[in-house]
Amino acid sequence: MNMNNLNINNWIIKHNLETLDYYSESETIFAQANGYFGTRGTLEEGCSQEIEGTFVNAFYDTEEIVYGEAAYGYAKNRQTQLLVPNSKTIYISIDGEVLDVEKSIIENHSRELDLKTGIINRSLKWRTNTGKEVLINTERLISMEYENLMAINLSLKPLNFSGEINIKSGIKRDKLNDIDENDPRVSGELKYSLNIYDKYCEKDLIIAKSKTNNSNLGLITSIINKVDNVIDREIEKSDESTDNNIYESINIKVVENEVCNLTKYCYYYFDKQDRLENEIDHKIKDFRELCKNNYGYYKESQEKYYNKFWENSDIVIDGDNEIQAAIRFNIFHLIQSVGKNGKTNIAAKGLTGDGYEGHYFWDTETYVIPHFIYTNPDIAKKLLEYRYSILSKAKDRAKEMSYKGALYPWRTICGEESSAYYPAGTAQIHINADIMYSIKKYYEVTEDLEFMISKGFEMLLETSRFYADYSDYIEGRGYCINGVTGPDEYCALVNNNTYTNMMVRYQLKFLVDFIESLKANDKKLYNDILSKFNVKIKEIKLFEDIYKNMYIHYDEEKGLIGQDDAFLNKKVWDFKNTPKENYPLLLNYHPMVIYKHQVIKQADLILSMLLIPENFTYEEKKANFDYYEKVTTHDSSLSECIHGIIANELGYEDMSYKFFENTVKTDLYDLHNNVKNGVHIASMAGSWQCIVFGFGGMRQIDGVLHFNPRLCDKFNKIEFKIRFKGRVIKVSIERDKTDYQLVSGKNITIVNNGEVIELVKLF
Amino acid sequence: MNMNNLNINNWIIKHNLETLDYYSESETIFAQANGYFGTRGTLEEGCSQEIEGTFVNAFYDTEEIVYGEAAYGYAKNRQTQLLVPNSKTIYISIDGEVLDVEKSIIENHSRELDLKTGIINRSLKWRTNTGKEVLINTERLISMEYENLMAINLSLKPLNFSGEINIKSGIKRDKLNDIDENDPRVSGELKYSLNIYDKYCEKDLIIAKSKTNNSNLGLITSIINKVDNVIDREIEKSDESTDNNIYESINIKVVENEVCNLTKYCYYYFDKQDRLENEIDHKIKDFRELCKNNYGYYKESQEKYYNKFWENSDIVIDGDNEIQAAIRFNIFHLIQSVGKNGKTNIAAKGLTGDGYEGHYFWDTETYVIPHFIYTNPDIAKKLLEYRYSILSKAKDRAKEMSYKGALYPWRTICGEESSAYYPAGTAQIHINADIMYSIKKYYEVTEDLEFMISKGFEMLLETSRFYADYSDYIEGRGYCINGVTGPDEYCALVNNNTYTNMMVRYQLKFLVDFIESLKANDKKLYNDILSKFNVKIKEIKLFEDIYKNMYIHYDEEKGLIGQDDAFLNKKVWDFKNTPKENYPLLLNYHPMVIYKHQVIKQADLILSMLLIPENFTYEEKKANFDYYEKVTTHDSSLSECIHGIIANELGYEDMSYKFFENTVKTDLYDLHNNVKNGVHIASMAGSWQCIVFGFGGMRQIDGVLHFNPRLCDKFNKIEFKIRFKGRVIKVSIERDKTDYQLVSGKNITIVNNGEVIELVKLF
Known part of the structure; x- marks a missing residue:
């Protein structure tokens, strides 16, 4: 680990702030979010090195x-x-001297992120130039239960004086300082965060309104400062033409050795600009209601939420503390980052940085959703509902x-x-099939027919229509995808990219099978749905014909499957x-130089081996993995996890471990030297897959869970839980044995190393 | 013809200006140039519909x-x-009323372009609102002999008054009016032509200086007005912040029924900004020298130049006046547009419009140069010298x-x-081979070993090094170009685009053969050149190995040559x-939708059949042409001419004629509805190829001219001349016979319909 002022102890990530080394990196590590919004782990009073981002x-x-x-x-x-x-901004000053982490006399400065609550606790002792000493502690949380809310608790304890302390707490528009002018992905115009066009104060509440230029969205940012022992308070606004901030300046009376608290409540809400104006009063009322609860209330709510979360989602690794912490850190960031309202998704960098412009990719379905399907299927459903919400745009795109049909x-x-x-x-039209693959897995795991009927089927049908066309x-040759x-x-x-052709084949078969199952089980529903979406028997026959006659490029001479028609030539x-x-x-x-060679950026054919293992014999997996792994650079953070899983399956223990370690430590150990710009969500989720699909060897084939566990000798034991068809199954893997425990739900059969086992509830 | 106010009569294109229909189109038709500079056929006093371009x-x-x-x-x-x-700008006014083609009372307004001189003669009768009548005539030429010079002769003949006429003649910076805001090729900033940063007058000479923002080039534009009967003259400058013009306003005394003349001399010269300052005095002196000759001198010089030009370059078509005019028009524009100084080339729209940003493409070597090689080989040489002048950039690009080696x-x-x-x-790396093909043909036609030694060899070697790598x-498979x-x-x-692979093979063989011939004929030169360019025997062997083992994709099952590996699948x-x-x-x-289908924009494999006919049997040509022609859209103006030539070879007379007609009439008949934006240089040159390579069936194989003439029944006879190895050969083709006449040079053998003939000088 190069960030030597970060210290990981089980559930706690501790950051020694006595130096500002790796400060920007720590902002990402300490980023907090709840899926609705997120903020980087900057200090309340800021710092010249910061890359602020909310x-x-x-x-x-x-x-x-x-x-x-x-x-x-x-x-x-x-x-x-x-x-x-x-x-987040809070400035503290005594006798006109402002606390500044780079200039002030500070002792014992550190902070901790508790993965069990998502709360950051920061403390320091400040001695002013006039010799006044004060212990400062801040706690910060973004509520998992109340999606619009962040709460910050600041406590001040004067050690050698009684008197006045000034707090300036408000809403700040930041000047951006991480613009790479040579990076075409960053607009040269973007020098500031979003502008505030209106800001005012209603009693104790400060509100700032912002709107976008072209996307017709409006945002309200609001804060309330609750504070003991107020002497006086007033509003300060800065000029619109420059930074455009609004603060409340509060003078508070403090008494030696007594703790004085300020709780800052922060609220974000956005909607279409036109709708937002009508909602503001209602939202402000909602915010005021939330502020009636004290900080402790929200702290408890966080503890409750995360207790429940870790109950199902934790992975216990016996034998390596670093990796234990790293996997928990990754799982923590996944739950923090994921959109949970069906209208949002999970961005490539979560809510921790502005890389990839906050876009949603196939990373969601191929990397992230497997984790949620087996631990929090309701969240997986929300992610798929997001895809349904943009189906009409996907239809427009196909037409264009x-x-x-529809092209996502x-x-x-x-x-x-x-x-x-x-x-x-x-050109990566496999995105359609990636999403449909997730829908199939989600449906098998949850048996959520209602979702299929109301949303899944339409997505499946329209994307299949695209592929058929x-x-x-x-x-x-048969059906080719050129x-x-x-x-x-x-x-x-x-x-004929083999991954794409196999995934499309898999999706079309799923569609036809689903229609067949409706026909067999619910003739009325079958008729209704066919009629609603104007599906003719002829069309179903076409889907069937395509999946049965999909071309896959085998190179008989080389004994390999081609990544595509031309790759091996x-x-x-x-x-x-x-x-x-x-x-x-x-x-x-x-x-064009890269494209003309056999060189692979990231798992492609190897990914098919994970997603549709039934397409390959063991020998095919081995022969092709041996060939393709050698020409893969892993220049994408989406690659090593997949190769690690298949390497483990093939018994390449060292290689598998190396890939897993690179994956699981990517962010907490800043292996790519860019964690300051945000976490790598797909790789975080990939590390979960390395454990469950890799060491656990779990595959879901035809709705049945198969396990072929193989634990590397670095670990003594790995434990994780899987939710499956209403059951919770706890899997404990040791080098020489695996234990499956049915924690809840009815008896179920699984397959362990090819042998069918019935799991029985013990009591 | 849709431009019904254009009238073509043998060598003269007459434009009835009584209406302004097709006015913008006529500006292109009447564009004049000499290869160094060119100007669109706008009226001297301008017009609201104009698309001015110099x-x-x-x-x-x-x-x-x-x-x-x-x-x-x-x-x-x-x-x-x-x-x-x-x-060009000249405003004429009488009693304060300015001649305006859209507002004034005008009779008998017309102009003519004489293809035998390149001179435009315009005449009209103007009656002012006060009833004064004047005959106005302008003649305009851009000198072929003096590359910096344009001359305009204005003559005024008052019909019913004696008195004063005012002439305002100067240099104008134009506001552009043909900006397509949706066209990303056009900078949104480009609202005016090049700015003038300094303008002044030295005695009778006006000078305007301009410079570029980034390319470090400077330009001087200068004029001198020579005029009879001056009453007074003064300089008028307009504001820099707006149009930034400079005029000389001249009051002249006119006498009823007597002609009064103004000759305007215009001069353009550019160089690197820093060099230009030192050259200005010398250039102004040069310009003043040129102005000592009267207009008639330059008119005569034009006549002389074009007489000589047409002597070698004319094509006579007996049987269709429209096509006769069109082919001459095309040949005329080629000689006008082509850069002749070895530092410039010929742009896709010549000097007649700003399409394609004035860039040089493979159009030069593949379409234009064949015409010049066989009619004006010195010009072909200059075009190839231009390529040599950018060889170091091509080397940099290959490295990047x-x-x-070098990639053009x-x-x-x-x-x-x-x-x-x-x-x-x-990705169109065939550009290298296209240029080398031209060099080979040029060398065979001219036997210009000095060019090969001083320039050609280095280009050939460096581009071959690129291909070898x-x-x-x-x-x-062998050597593949992927x-x-x-x-x-x-x-x-x-x-493995077959065209590319065949062209590369052809070039590498040419290189190896050339080296072999040096070795055989001049051992010292051979050693010198190998040592100069550090060519080792091993490298020559590699070139040889590549051309002997170049992969060509044949589809045995379909009996076709693949346009590339994947096309037929x-x-x-x-x-x-x-x-x-x-x-x-x-x-x-x-x-990506287009790319995934068998659909061809323009001649590709068919072009190989023209360029390297010896690669194909007749049956191969027929089978492949029959197949590929059906999937070709000819969505490029570079296509039909080539298909027309091969269609003629295969006996598809109607198809061949149709393609030829579409090609030859492209500009003069505005077949693509975009001639107002400039001519289509490649298609103009393609029409020459249709005649010589198509109807004439001429091919140059291993340094010998082969003819397989086949005249369509639309024509009685076609005649053209070919310069070849110091000879001039006149070819007269009729339906049933072809006559070859050795106009000058020593006896030579050619092949007519497979039969070797010796051409003998008659006297």
């Missing part, structure tokens, strides 16, 4: 994309998740692309395609003569 | 390209040929792309790659259900 999930603006050379059907608008006003955007917030480089964007029947990009972004616009990248500093290749080679 | 070849500015999503190795800067100040830019002015969409830009040896785009831009980033575009208004496809379908 994000409200799916609160974004749009801007026209400028292309060097545009063409028909290109994504039109950039969508950017905005940095919203910062409500000249095809029937490669990257988006509002549902429109926002990828400005289609060969690694729109997009697939080309080629004489002598001109697409698979998961591996070091190949683009290829024909390309030259292998000259790895031997590629200096280490030339990775990731995409930063050092022109795309 | 261009100096290779006078450009650069601007950073903004990408939606950038990547390593993308072209960095846009290069844009600039509109320079307009020196991680390869050895797909589109450029200054030599740097300027294509903002690499799949249809940099770029080609991949693939076991079981990840490229061929001429057909409806397929992109394909493997794609689905054929659904032409039947594509409405006519959806062409060109690129404006109505997303690129």
Whole structure:
């Protein structure tokens, strides 16, 4: 670990703030969120090194994309998740001297993030230039129960004086200081966080209103400061033309050795601009209600929420404290970051940074959702409901692309395609099948037929219609899917990417099987749904014909499956003569140079082995893994976890462990040297998969759980729980045995190392 | 013809200006140029409908390209040929009333372009509101002999009065009025032509200085007005902040029924900004010298130049006056547009419009140069010298792309790659081979060994080094060229584009043969050149190995050559259900949709049949043409000419004629409805190829001319001349016989319909 002032002890991440080394990185580590909004772990009073960021999930603006050379059907608008006003800000001053972590005389400065509550506790002793000493403690939480609320408790204890302390607590519009002018993903115009166009005070409540330029969204940011021993308080506003802040300046009376508290309540809410005006009064009332509870109330609520959460979601690793902490840290960030209201999703960097513009990718379905399906299926459902909410946009996109049905955007917030480089964007049409794969797994795990009928079926049908129209029947080959990009972004616009073809085949079979099951089980429902969506028998026959005759490119001579038609006929990248500093290749080679070689950025065919294991014999897995792993650079953080899982299955223990370690430690140990810009959500979720699908060897095939556990010798024992068809199953894996315990629910059969076992409730 | 106020009579294009219908189109038709600079056929006094454009070849500015999503190795800067100040402007007024073609009372207004001189003669009778009548005549020429000079002769003849006429003649900075805000190729900032930063008058000479923002170029525009019967003259300058013009206002005394003349001399010169300051005095002196000659001198010089030009370059068509005029018009525009100084080239729209930003493409070598090689080989040489002048940039580009040798830019002015969409830009690496093909043909036709030694060899070697490094040896296939785009831009980033592979093979063989011939004929030269360029025998062996083992994709089952590895495995575009208004496809379908189908924008494999006919048997040509022609949309103006030539070879007379007619009439008959934006240089040159390579069936194989003439029944006879190895050969083709006449030079053998003939000088 290079961040040597971070110290991890079981559930607690402790940060020694005596130095400001790795300060920006720690802001990401200490980021808090609840899925609705999130904020980076900056100090209340700020600091010159900070990369402040407060994000409200799916609160974004749009801007026209400028292309060097545009063409028909290109994504039109950039969508950017905005940095919203910062409500954490609290300045403390004594005798006119302001607490400043870089200038003041400070002792014992540290903070802790408790993964069991999501609360950050910070403490320090400050001695002013006039010799006054005060113990300062802040606690901060973003409520998991009340999605709009953040609460900060500040306590001050003068050690050698009684008198006055001034608190300035408000809403701040930040000047951004992490703009890379050479990075085309960042607008050169974006010098400040979102502007505030109106700010005022209603009794003790401060409100700031903001709106976007193009996306028609409005945001209210509101705070209330509750404080003991007020002498006087007044509002200070700064100029709109500069930083445009609003503070309440409060003089409080303090008594030596007595603790004085300030609780700051912060509230974020957004909606369409026109609707928001009508909602404000109601929302302010809601906020005032919330402020009636004291800080302790919310602290308790957090404890309750997280207790319940960890009950199901914890993974216990016996044998490596670092990895134990890292996996918990990852799981913690997943639950913090994920949108839970069906209208939002989970961004590539969660709510911890502005990388990838806050966009939602296939990362959700392929990396994150498996974790939630088996631990919090209600959250998985909300993520899929988000996809349903943008289905009409996906239909529009398919039409624009000249095809029937629906094509989901490669990257988006509002549902429109926002990828400005289609060969690694729109061309990744596997996004449809990735989502449908999740729906299938979700449906099997939860048996939630209502979801399927009300939303799942329509998504499945429309995306299948897209594929049926997009697939080309080629004489002598069968159905081909040409001109697409698979998961591996070091190949683009290829024909018959095997991952894509297999996933589409899997989805079409799921659709046909689902229709068949309706027909067998509920004839009325069957008729209704076919009629509602105008599905003719002929269309079902076409879906069937396609999945039964989908082309898969086998190279008989080489005894390999082609990643696509052309892959194995390309030259292998000259790895031997590629200096280490030339990775990731995409930063050092022109795309066409990369594309013409056998070189893979991230798990592609190997990912199919995980998702649809029944497509491969063991020998096929081995032969292809052995070949493809050697030409994979893992230049994406979505790669090593998948290779780690399959490596474990094939008995490559060291390789598997190395990939797992790289995955699980990515953020907490800043392995990619960019954690300051935010966490890597997919890799965090991937580390969960490494444990459950990797060491646990869990696969869900035809609605049945299979386990082929194989624990590496670094660990003594791994324990996790799985929710499945109403049951909770606790799995304890040791090197030589695995124990399955049915924690709740009816008896169920599973398959352990090929052997069917019935799990029976013990009492 | 839709432009019904244009009338073509043999060498003269007459334009009835009584209405302003097709006025913008006529500006292109009446554009004049000499290769150094050119100007659109606008009226001296302007008109509200005008799309003024004056261009100096290779006078450009650069601007950073903004990408939606950038990547390593993308072209960095846009290069844009600039509109320079307009020196044609002359306003005429009587009693304060200004001649205005849209408001004044005008009779007999017409103009003529004489293709035998390149001079435009315009005449009209103007009656002022006060009843004064004057005959006005202007003649305008851009000197072919003096590259910096344009001369305008204005004569005024008062019919019913003697008195004063005011002439305002100067340099104007134009407000642009043809900006398409939706066209990303046009900078939104470009509202005016190039700015003038300094303007002044030295005695009778007016000078305006301009400079570019980023490309470090400076331009002087200068005029001198020579006029009879001056009463008084003064300088008028307009404000820099607006249009920034400078005029000389001259009151002249006129006498009833006597002609009064004004000759306006205009001068353009540019150089690097820093150099230009030192050159100005010298250039002004040069201009003053030129002004010592009267207008008649330059008229005579034009006549002389064009007499000589047409002597070699004319094509006589007996049987169709429209086509006769059109082919002459095309040939005329080629000689006007082509850069002749070795530092410039010929832009896609010549010097007649700002389309394609004034860039040079492969159009030069593949379409234009064949015409010049066989009619004006000195000009072909200059075009190739331009390529040599940018060789160092091509070497830099290859390096940036991680390869050895040199890679020429797909589109450029200054030599740097300027294509903002690499799949249809940099990926067209066939540009190297296209240039080398021209060098081979030029060398065979001229036997210009000095050019080969001083320039050609180095280009050939460095581009071959690029190909040798770029080609991949693939076991079981041979040398493959993967990840490229061929001429057909409806397929992109394909493997083994046959055109590319054949052209590379051809070039490598040429290089090896050339080295062998040096070795055989001049051992010292051979050693010197190998040592100078550090060529080892091993490297020559590699070139040889590559050309001997180049992979060509044959589909045995279908009995076809693949356009590339994947083409024949794609689905054929659904032409039947594509409405006519959806062409060109690129404006109505997303690129990835187009790329996944068998659909071709422009001649690709068919072009190989023309360029390297010896690669194909007649049966192969027929089978492949029959197949590929059906899936070709001809959505590019570079396509029909090539298909027309091969169609003629295969005996498809009607198809061939249709393609030829569409090609030859493209501009003069505005077949694409966009001639107002400039001529289509490649298609103009293509029409010459249709005649010589098509009806004449001429091919140059191993340095010998072969003819397989086949005249369609629309014509009685076609005659053209060919310069070849110091000879001039006149070819007269009738339906049933062809006559070859050796006009000058020593006896030579040619092949007519497979039969060797010796041409003997008659006297």
